[in-house]
Amino acid sequence: MKNQLDVTMALCAYNQVIKLGEKSEGVYHYQHLQAWHDFDGYTCYLSAYGVTLTLLFHGKYQLEYQKSDQLNDFLTVIGKLARNPSNTNQHKDVIAQREFSASETRQRMKGIVTLRSSSFTQYQKC
Template identity: 40%
Template sequence: MKNEIDIHRALKVFNKVTQYGEKRALEDGHHGHDYWLCGISAQTDHDGYTITLADAQVSLTVFFHNKYQFDYPTNDALDNFLRRFSDVENYQAA
């Protein structure tokens, strides 16, 4: 099943999460960190060419040349994840 997403919107969400989100150390034993805002985590690989946005159930990985891949258990989980994009977009820094 092919899921369509506006990559530019996803990149804007990524930028906002990394700009305003809480910086956290990765919990899975890997070196590095992610950022957390409005229920979405954002991280990038070591060279910056691949980014990942995720919540507890869904992940969206954006690769070089704007190719992307979703990983999710149900369509409801995906819909909930995409609704969180609006929460991030509407976030107002204090």
């Protein structure tokens, strides 16, 4: 069971839920998935279909579930979400919704490019 989960894929799915989901009482809800994190952000949780995935520091994780069918459904859903980030195109970015001055836009774009470049080198599968 330990090697059944691709942690990078799970982190991508978690990120998608955070991006696309609606936040209610500290928990993001997107489709059948719920995502949340602890106070410092080092431990992330992803839950659906009676399965709770705890993503721990240094790529470790813990899965809690009752039946293997629940786990299979959960892994299928997060796999599809992680592999299909094109869903993010349906939702407008907060930056695109606001108007900025030219210098403020350049500063923000420079930060976004830097962030995306560093994320790309760390998580090329996302």
